Amino acid sequence: MTDRNELLTTERGTALRSWIVVAGLIAATIATLVQGAYLWAGLSGTIVALAVLPAVARGTPLVVAPWVVLLVAAVPIWVRLVGAFPAAGFLTVAAIALLVTVELDAYTPVEMTPQFAAAFVVIATMAVAGVWVIGQWLSDTLVGTTFLTSTGEVMWDLILATAFGGLGGVFFVTYVARRDDVALDGSGETA
Numbered sequence: 001m002t003d004r005n006e007l008l009t010t011e012r013g014t015a016l017r018s019w020i021v022v023a024g025l026i027a028a029t030i031a032t033l034v035q036g037a038y039l040w041a042g043l044s045g046t047i048v049a050l051a052v053l054p055a056v057a058r059g060t061p062l063v064v065a066p067w068v069v070l071l072v073a074a075v076p077i078w079v080r081l082v083g084a085f086p087a088a089g090f091l092t093v094a095a096i097a098l099l100v101t102v103e104l105d106a107y108t109p110v111e112m113t114p115q116f117a118a119a120f121v122v123i124a125t126m127a128v129a130g131v132w133v134i135g136q137w138l139s140d141t142l143v144g145t146t147f148l149t150s151t152g153e154v155m156w157d158l159i160l161a162t163a164f165g166g167l168g169g170v171f172f173v174t175y176v177a178r179r180d181d182v183a184l185d186g187s188g189e190t191a
Contacts, residue, residue: 012062014064014066014067015061015062015063015064017067018051018064018065018066018067018070019061019064020067021051021067021070021071021074022048022051022052022064022070024074024078025044025047025048025051025070025073025074025077026048028044028074028077028078028081029041029044029045029048031081032044032077032080032081040077040080043077043089043092043093043096044077046096047070047073047074047077047092047095047096047099050065050073050096050099050100050103051064051065051070051073051099052064053103054103054106054107057107065099065102065103066102066175068175069098069099069102069175070099072095072098072168072171073092073095073096073098073099074095075095076088076089076091076092076095077092080092087160087164089132090125090129090157090160090161090164091164093125093128093129093132093161093164094121094125094161094164094165094167094168095168097120097121097124097125097128097165097168098121098168098169098171098172100124101117101120101121101124101172102172105117114172114173115173117169117172117173118168118169118170118172118173119169120169121165121168121169121172122162122165122166122168122169123165124165125161125162125164125165125168126158126161126162126165128161129157129158129161129162130158132157133148133154133157133158136148
């Protein structure tokens with residue numbers, strides 16, 4: 001296994017691509033605020049904060065999360081802006097879990113095998129989905145909202161969250177395995 005710091009590269013071209021995605025996310029955050037979708041603005045803002053954290057921590061704009069990971073995190077936010085996509089929330093949560101996993105693995109003393117990291121993404125996504133459903137139930141019970149209309153809807157939400165977490169985990173393993181192969185063949189080129 002190679003050093004995970006390779007995931008967060010200092011290559012100018014890669015950093016530029018990452019910052020372009022971050023700029024798109026900032027625009028999406030502003031647009032969602034204008035729409036009054038504060039939850040979505042919070043999710044988008046969370047991705048922006050996680051994206052800029054490596055640059056702030058290292059004190060250079062050249063060290064930033066990989067643009068591919070940021071793009072995966074940004075797509076559900078952008079798709080939600082242009083139209084309804086009911087599962088975008090759980091897809092966004094899975095993408096945030098993926099981004100957190102990449103940054104934990106690369107910037108902290110935490111060492112994760114790709115399989116553990118994949119499981120971490122799935123479990124984190126499932127945990128957030130569970131807390132979200134409990135929050136909806138509490139709101140329905142205490143405030144009288146109607147977020148949860150049926151048990152089947154709750155089950156499908158949890159199944160979708162698990163599936164998207166699994167996709168995030170598979171993406172992490174595939175991305176890390178590809179980067180490890182590049183590092184092992186000596187080309188040293190980054191995505």
